[in-house]
Amino acid sequence: MTARAPRRKRSIAFVCEGCDTPTYQGLEGPSAPVVCPGCGRASALAGPGAGDSPRRVDRCLRCGLDRLYRQKDFNRKIGLGVFAVAAILSVPTWGLSLLAATSIDLLLYALLGDVTICYGCGAQHRGFERNPAHAPFDLHIAEAVDREPRAVRG
Numbered sequence: 001m002t003a004r005a006p007r008r009k010r011s012i013a014f015v016c017e018g019c020d021t022p023t024y025q026g027l028e029g030p031s032a033p034v035v036c037p038g039c040g041r042a043s044a045l046a047g048p049g050a051g052d053s054p055r056r057v058d059r060c061l062r063c064g065l066d067r068l069y070r071q072k073d074f075n076r077k078i079g080l081g082v083f084a085v086a087a088i089l090s091v092p093t094w095g096l097s098l099l100a101a102t103s104i105d106l107l108l109y110a111l112l113g114d115v116t117i118c119y120g121c122g123a124q125h126r127g128f129e130r131n132p133a134h135a136p137f138d139l140h141i142a143e144a145v146d147r148e149p150r151a152v153r154g
């Protein structure tokens, strides 16, 4: 097993404005409007601007905003399962397995990679190269953008 994460396919996920259905779209093929599986509403993607690297997300591919933040693409269900097991095991081992669980979490973090999220619309971009211009979520930027992003749930 290698420590390097496999290159993930580029994709975008956002919540439909019409019916709140989470909508996912792969970005490896030719760009096409995203059609919501819930209500059939088609949303055109802004796509990268001229001169932007297609492998890096410089602005939101949905709404075109250049305010984005980065977070670990962490699956909470996996994490909670790991911690539940560790909490049971930690009784006889005096907390050593909690340490192990933390290590496993860090490993999962490394394997899962980043997700880049738009401050404006909440769209999640996956599979892109890390953009050094993007920092973790900053409430001040979110307030400056002053929109209501729709978080993608599930």
Ligand SMILES: [Zn+2]
Residues within 6 Å of the ligand: 016, 017, 018, 019, 020, 021, 036, 037, 038, 039, 040, 041
């Ligand atoms: Zn919809």
Ligand SMILES: [Zn+2]
Residues within 6 Å of the ligand: 060, 061, 062, 063, 064, 065, 118, 119, 120, 121, 122, 123
């Ligand atoms: Zn956006």
